[in-house]
Amino acid sequence: MSTYKKPIKAQLVPVERGLLYAFLLILVVICVTPFFMMLVNATRSAAQINSGFTLIPSSHFMENLNSIKEQANINLYNGLKNSAIIAFSATVLTAYFSSLTAYGFQFYNFKGKNFLFAMILLMMMVPQQLGMLGFYTVSAKLGMLNTFYPLIIPSVANIFGVFFIRQYMASVIHMSLIEAARIDGASEITIFHKIIFPLIVPATATITIMAFIANWNNYLGPLLILQTNNMKTIPLLIGSLKGARVAQNNYGALYAAIALSIIPILIIFVIFSRYIISGISSGGVKE
């Protein structure tokens, strides 16, 4: 390339640019094709799927979904409901307690503060699998197996949430604001609820979306804790279809079930992608 003279090089730029856009679009196609195939096949009958792939959707989506309920006796809508209850509750706890904990760490000087913060940062490095068997027996001892509690309560202690919101507080909230509120006679908890919480909404919103998606997608936790079909979350039900006969005879039904499990996340992604992407990038840079 370096042997070309300058004018030729400059002429080449538009051609190169065209090729690069083509490459990028191919990557986009690779990213969405599996989902596209899923959506098309979710609408086709077993016979249509067995006869080959086409790009044209058919009209069997509801029929496919119903056959999961009728033949495998798995209620996917109940799974969606369970997932929603767990993900919503867990997310609310994460949003509130991450902010409260971050506030406690950022604006009060108590003994052992740095030690405690270092300890939670250390735990951020520990993968979920390390404590999972202990987590199971703790839940069993508390009588919480096959309930939603072990999947919701731990969200009070979301390490990344505290870390992320504390960073944000440090950059937007000044101590003088809190001092002023104190002079006006506001109590400590009122200051947090009425003054601080509204100011950190951008950071809390990012954590809310990320926590919701993480809880919605969680598989290992529910797999250990939830035992009966009426309590299972949507990812667990999708996984349990592996052994179901309908999933082996009727791929249309399986595609439809998978599509149903993915659609809520796709909707959230379409609405909130801006927050998700910026949350991830900024979280990474600060670490």
Next chain:
Amino acid sequence: MKKRDHYGYIFIAPFFLVFFVFLIYPVLLTLFYTFTDFKGFGEYNMTGLANWQRLFTDKQMGVAFVNTWKIWGMNIVVQLGLAFILVFIFSDIVWKIKAVGFFRTLFYLPNLITLASVSMLFRILLDENHGAFNQVLFNIGLIDEYIPFLARPFTAQAAVALIQAWMWFGNSFLFLMAGVTGISKDYFEAAKVDGANRFQMFGKITLPLLKPIMLYVAITSLIGGMQIFELPLLITNGLGAPKDSLLTMVLLLYNQAVRFTNFGYGSTVAYGIFLITIVFSIIAYKIMYSNKKQGGVN
């Protein structure tokens, strides 16, 4: 400590209560189980280091270790390769490629989808009888007969690795690109004036300045890669088929603990995976910060 500083304790108390009960205590309890023959319920005996001895002589653990690394290795080459190509393209000051936001959003999409659904989706897309991939490849004439992707050890491992890469390259790209936007444009302009070509700029400016983020991406990917579980559990029979090729370390841990009700040994496998992860994270750190001339994962 001022008078009102004790409110700090009150505000962090709920966090720490839950933190100790559901995070610290389970991790310590799991460590304790490694010295027992606990089944997950009922009575147990102390067994000393028996589980640990078994861990180091267990052929299955050896197989799982090699499989996990093979899958992660294939994945990371594709994942980081693509991410670096994208960074190279988007950071170039002559090409000026637009719409970064659009592309990075779509590249990130596969990462957000429920892993259980992704696993089940590829299980049927790659099916040897009526899988859409085989049908499409056959229709466009790339193959003469359907390939049993998930029934052959190598293609099964490659499939899982490529699915992982597909899910994570957008994430790696996002992190690396966030680092690139932090690099002053002046460096590139100055290098251009000095007659540097784009490969020199990428190698001498972009890569060295991205080093901390590269380390972060490498280590988080390693931690995630060592934990690979849902895909090998759901994409074939859940026991590591075909021929144990998808038996990964966490799948072994899960099967030992849940299927064979051996919490003692399962816990030891969990700690084994953790130790392996720490050791290799330290090695990754050392490699990155001792290599003075180029500073690349490659």
